[in-house]
Amino acid sequence: MAEANPGQPGVDTFTYAGATVELADPASILAAARVGPVTLLRGAAWPAAVRWVEVRVSGADGPAHLFTAEIGIADTERIRSLLLGHDPLGLLLAKRIEAGDPVITRIVDGVGAVAVAAYRKLGLEGAANRAPDRLVDAGLGLQAEAEYDSSGTVLRLRAEVPRAEVNPDHLRGFVGLTLQAVLEIAGPDSLRGRRYTVSREHVPAAPVTTRSVTLDQVGGLTDVVSQLRQIALSFRHPEAMARWGARRPQGILMYGPPGTGKTMLCRALANEIGADFREIRTPEILDKWLGGSERNIKQVFRDARRYRVPTLILFDEFDSIISYAGAGGDAASQAINAVAGIFKQEMNDLIEANPNVLVVATTNFPQRVDASLIRSGRFDVKISVPKPDQDGRAEIFRKMIRGLVAAHDHPGFTMFADDLDLTALAQASAGMTGADIKEVLRRVQLAKAMQDARTGTQAAPINQGDLIASITELAGPRTG
Ligand SMILES: Nc1ncnc2c1ncn2[C@@H]1O[C@H](COP(=O)(O)OP(=O)(O)OP(=O)(O)O)[C@@H](O)[C@H]1O
Ligand SMILES: [Mg+2]
Numbered sequence: 252m253a254e255a256n257p258g259q260p261g262v263d264t265f266t267y268a269g270a271t272v273e274l275a276d277p278a279s280i281l282a283a284a285r286v287g288p289v290t291l292l293r294g295a296a297w298p299a300a301v302r303w304v305e306v307r308v309s310g311a312d313g314p315a316h317l318f319t320a321e322i323g324i325a326d327t328e329r330i331r332s333l334l335l336g337h338d339p340l341g342l343l344l345a346k347r348i349e350a351g352d353p354v355i356t357r358i359v360d361g362v363g364a365v366a367v368a369a370y371r372k373l374g375l376e377g378a379a380n381r382a383p384d385r386l387v388d389a390g391l392g393l394q395a396e397a398e399y400d401s402s403g404t405v406l407r408l409r410a411e412v413p414r415a416e417v418n419p420d421h422l423r424g425f426v427g428l429t430l431q432a433v434l435e436i437a438g439p440d441s442l443r444g445r446r447y448t449v450s451r452e453h454v455p456a457a458p459v460t461t462r463s464v465t466l467d468q469v470g471g472l473t474d475v476v477s478q479l480r481q482i483a484l485s486f487r488h489p490e491a492m493a494r495w496g497a498r499r500p501q502g503i504l505m506y507g508p509p510g511t512g513k514t515m516l517c518r519a520l521a522n523e524i525g526a527d528f529r530e531i532r533t534p535e536i537l538d539k540w541l542g543g544s545e546r547n548i549k550q551v552f553r554d555a556r557r558y559r560v561p562t563l564i565l566f567d568e569f570d571s572i573i574s575y576a577g578a579g580g581d582a583a584s585q586a587i588n589a590v591a592g593i594f595k596q597e598m599n600d601l602i603e604a605n606p607n608v609l610v611v612a613t614t615n616f617p618q619r620v621d622a623s624l625i626r627s628g629r630f631d632v633k634i635s636v637p638k639p640d641q642d643g644r645a646e647i648f649r650k651m652i653r654g655l656v657a658a659h660d661h662p663g664f665t666m667f668a669d670d671l672d673l674t675a676l677a678q679a680s681a682g683m684t685g686a687d688i689k690e691v692l693r694r695v696q697l698a699k700a701m702q703d704a705r706t707g708t709q710a711a712p713i714n715q716g717d718l719i720a721s722i723t724e725l726a727g728p729r730t731g
Contacts, residue, residue, distance in 0.1 A: 265423065267430045269443030274426065275450035277419035283451060284308040284316060285414075287559075291426075291449050298437035298445075299658070300325055302463055306429055306449070308422065312557070316417040318395070318425040320408040323463045324436055325658060386431055388424040395428045400530055404463065406432055422449075464518045470650045470685060471643020472512065475634055479516060482609075482632065483523040486561065489606055500632045501602035502610045504569070504625050506617035507636035510686025513613040516636065517565045526561035526609065533571045536590065544590045548572075552597040556605045569612035570619040591621055598629040638684050645677035647685050651692055668714035675715065679722045691721045 263274040283289050288309035297304060302323040310316040386395045386408060395410040408429060412421045426449055434442055466476050485492060485499035492499050505513045521528040536547045555564055566572055572590065601608060612630065614620055625633060639647060652667060659666050680688060695717050702710040 263419065263423065265427075267427055267442065268434050269440065270430065270445040270447060272426060272430070273446070273448045273450075274419070274423055275448060277422045277449075280308060280422060280449075280451055281310070281316065281417055281419065284310040287311055289451055291451075292429075292447065295447055296445075297433060298441035300437040300441075301433050304429060304433065306426065308425075310414060310417070315411040315413050316421070318408075318410045318412070318421070320395075320425070320429040320432070322406040322408075322429070322432055322436065324404050324406060386428040388428055391420055391424040393421055393424040393428070395425065397432065406436070408432060464515055464522060466516075466519045466523055468650055468654065469512060469516060469519060470647030471639040472516075472636065475516065475636060478632075478634060479520045480523065483520060486524050486526075486609060498602070501608070502598060502612070502625075502630035503632045503634060504617070504620065504630040505611060505613045505634045505636055506615070508638055508684065509615055510684035511636045511638055512685045513636050514565070514567055515685070517563065517567075517611045517613065520609075520611070521563040524561055524563065524609070526563045527558070528563050528565065530565045530567060531572075533568055536572050545593050548590055548593050548597070552601065555601065555608050555610075558605060558607050561607050561609075563609050563611060566610070566612040568614065570614040570616045591624060595624055595629060598624075638682070641674075641677045641681070644680050644683065644688065645673040647688050648673050648676050648680075651689060655692065655696075664709070665712045668712040670715045671718070672715055676718055676722070679719055680726070683722070683726070687725060691718065691725055694725070695721045 261276040261279075263277060265272050265274070280289055280291070288307050288311070291306040291308070293303070293305050295304065302325040304320065304322050306318070306320045308316060308318055386397055387393070393410055393412070395408040398407050398409075399405065400407065408425075410421075410425055410428070430442060430447075466479060469476055482500055482503070485497075489499075491497075505516065507513060518528060531551055536551070537544050551564070555562070572594075598610065601610065610630075612620075617633075624630065652671070656666055680691070683691075695713050698717075698721075699710045699713060
């Protein structure tokens with residue numbers, strides 16, 4: 252628990268799950284948050300399954316202090332195995348959730364919340380409905396909502412404390428809940444011996460978001476990537492745009508088959524711009540009640556007009572939110588058309604209303620998106636994201652493998668053998684998308700890990716034969 256640290260005035264040191272946390276001048280962090288958001292813990296080192304964590308405190312726009320945390324997860328595989336019970340802790344949790352365990356200790360409740368969100372991600376709704384998505388610090392009465400983004404790779408926590416009540420304990424409590432979530436993702440004991448300093452950082456001149464995905468990680472799609480770099484450049488230089496009376500794109504429609512990297516490109520674009528990323532999911536919008544969907548979409552845009560920092564708003568799977576040609580006359584279609592109408596109105600003057608915002612929509616069915624929505628001025632750029640060709644696939648393999656090596660190789664452990672032939676892999680994987688290739692690798696990684704787990708000794712590095720076998724296996728049931 253918290254104890255004063257005589258050595259450093261203003262530093263509140265506490266331990267959590269074996270990690271030492273130094274909270275530097277929490278009162279001034281809370282005070283600064285009234286002026287603008289304060290970002291904490293960015294750039295810290297985390298256990299392998301967690302790539303980055305960003306905690307934010309803001310108190311400028313409302314009657315409360317808002318605490319949020321985003322946790323970028325490298326290893327969704329671990330969560331999967333945890334939940335499917337390949338792992339004793341997962342089994343335990345699954346049982347407790349299954350039994351609707353009423354003994355809500357602080358930890359179990361928190362652990363449950365993360366597991367529940369992951370259950371939902373895995374489509375195991377039954378289990379998910381049984382417990383709330385909350386992390387709770389019972390002592391403080393602090394509750395954080397926990398939610399995965401749709402990719403399952405970012406966990407978001409959110410808690411609010413009325414301005415009049417907020418004090419350093421809440422900040423400490425929220426950092427504790429964040430560490431609790433990290434612990435659950437990365438495994439028990441993963442924080443032991445680590446040290447974290449929570450302090451106001453020196454804000455760099457240009458906003459830098461060290462987010463998971465970058466345009467460099469995209470394989471193939473050279474033209475698309477360079478087009479996105481241009482858009483990012485125009486976004487970052489509003490003064491040049493103003494000088495020439497030029498208008499940068501405000502809306503981008505990305506279309507192409509599933510798994511070709513559209514969502515990834517949007518995240519990478521946000522990263523390239525240094526923008527916050529706000530993903531709007533269909534269930535957030537569509538509402539079965541009369542007028543509910545319209546209200547929701549208006550709210551999204553009302554919020555968007557207020558963003559003070561550059562923000563990329565992604566409407567993923569746009570066609571399911573918005574009208575499509577040939578919509579019928581039944582009530583459901585009419586409701587959808589009304590949503591499209593509002594969307595058109597809102598997009599008309601968005602960039603004038605708030606130059607901080609860029610809207611991106613993705614779809615697998617561009618023909619379903621009403622032409623007037625993508626008329627110039629609303630969505631002024633349309634980008635096709637096709638399946639990769641052979642060179643593209645080779646590059647995707649190369650970049651993914653390189654990423655895995657960078658993340659996992661260490662002295663005494665080599666992930667891949669020397670015999671890899673990217674051209675042959677690209678040939679064997681004809682017709683596959685980036686998402687398929689990721690799955691090919693995921694399966695091989697899992698097989699190796701299971702082999703280790705069974706035998707207790709390190710399996711041989713992944714070689715060309717392993718990869719070809721995995722490609723064949725994945726391609727098999729698809730019959731071409
Ligand atoms: N061109 C690519 N380069 C590198 N990785 C890729 C590429 N395409 C897809 N991937 C990988 O596949 C994953 C899934 O792709 P993503 O979700 O971006 O596809 P999508 O086009 O949005 O699919 P959907 O239309 O089904 O939403 C990505 O997170 C990424 O790891
Ligand atoms: Mg997508």
